[in-house]
Every structure is written in C-alpha cells, then in structure tokens.
Amino acid sequence: MDVELTIQQVAERTGLSVHTLRYYERNGLLEPVNRAANGHRRYCAVDITKIEFLTRLRATGMPIRQMQQFAILLRQNPAAVSDRLAILEAHEREVKQRIQELSRNLEIIRWKIQHYKELEISSQSDRACIESGVPQQQPPEDEALTLT
Structure with missing residues (x-):
C-alpha cells in the first residue's frame, strides 16, 4: 500500500x-487530496511529486x-500533452531570458x-609610499577618470 502523509509531514518534506x-x-493546482476517516488530508507519493513540480514552476517565476x-489541462485530458508542452516551452524561454x-x-x-579591489590595493600602496617618504606617481590625466 502507498504510504500516506499528513499535511504537516508534506509541509516539512516540501x-x-x-x-x-x-x-x-x-485553487485547483492540486486535485482534491484524499481524506482519512477523521477528515484530515492524506497525501500520497503522486501528490508529493505534483507538489514538487509546482514548487519548481513557482520558484522559476x-x-x-x-x-x-497547466493543472486544468492535465485534469481535463491527461493524454493530451500539446497544450501543456506549449506552456512549459514558453516558460522555459522566459526562464532562459531571465x-x-x-x-x-x-x-x-x-x-x-574587481575595480574596487584594485582601488583598495592602489590606496594601500599609496599610503605605504606616503609613510615611507617615497614620492607618489600621479596617473596620466586620461587615466585619472577611470579610477572612480
């Protein structure tokens, strides 16, 4: 028999x-979940697989x-994949663009x-030159603009 999990167990797992x-x-993302005699939800492995897929769709925006x-199309005709495929391919294009x-x-x-690290190294070098009394070299005029 298929192991059934409570809603709390599924929440922890997912x-x-x-x-x-x-x-x-x-909201129709999942089919109604089986219920125990006491009315509490009981999730099976198929439910968890669907939840994990929905989580990935949501995580990718x-x-x-x-x-x-997508869920409605799956429920209406599980064998017809072309419309669901089109949804996933469009989403894939959007994810790739992002x-x-x-x-x-x-x-x-x-x-x-990298720019800030170079500035930091340059600044440390300048301080060391000042402290040692060695004159500092000034950057050429056109290079001075690139230091910010």
Whole structure:
C-alpha cells in the first residue's frame, strides 16, 4: 500500500507551509487530496511529486494563473500533452531570458568588485609610499577618470 502523509509531514518534506498546501488544493493546482476517516488530508507519493513540480514552476517565476491553466489541462485530458508542452516551452524561454539577464548583471557586479579591489590595493600602496617618504606617481590625466 502507498504510504500516506499528513499535511504537516508534506509541509516539512516540501518546504511549503500548510497554508500554501491548502491554497494549492483550494485553487485547483492540486486535485482534491484524499481524506482519512477523521477528515484530515492524506497525501500520497503522486501528490508529493505534483507538489514538487509546482514548487519548481513557482520558484522559476511561473505565475499562479499559468500554473492553474497547466493543472486544468492535465485534469481535463491527461493524454493530451500539446497544450501543456506549449506552456512549459514558453516558460522555459522566459526562464532562459531571465538567466541571461542575471548573467549580464552578475558580470557587471564582478567587474565592479574587481575595480574596487584594485582601488583598495592602489590606496594601500599609496599610503605605504606616503609613510615611507617615497614620492607618489600621479596617473596620466586620461587615466585619472577611470579610477572612480
């Protein structure tokens, strides 16, 4: 028999809150979850797999409405994959675009970090020269603008 977990156990396993799990069910992201005789939710392995997939969609920025559309299509006709495939391919393109933007932003941040490290080294060198009495060399005029 399939092991069934309580909502609290699923929350701990998935990192989602109990509130989020109820929200997913209430808003059609998940099919109604089986209930024990006392009315408490009991999640099976298939439910957890679906929750983990929804978590990945959400973590990659898929809007809830698009997730709902995906879930509705799955419930209406599990064998028909073309519409669900189209949703996932469109989302993949959006995620790739965001990754490219993040990569470009990261390169600028790395450049600025390197620039500040070079300024810091230069500043330490200048202090050492002042303390030792060695005259400092001034940068050429056109290079002075690049030091900020």
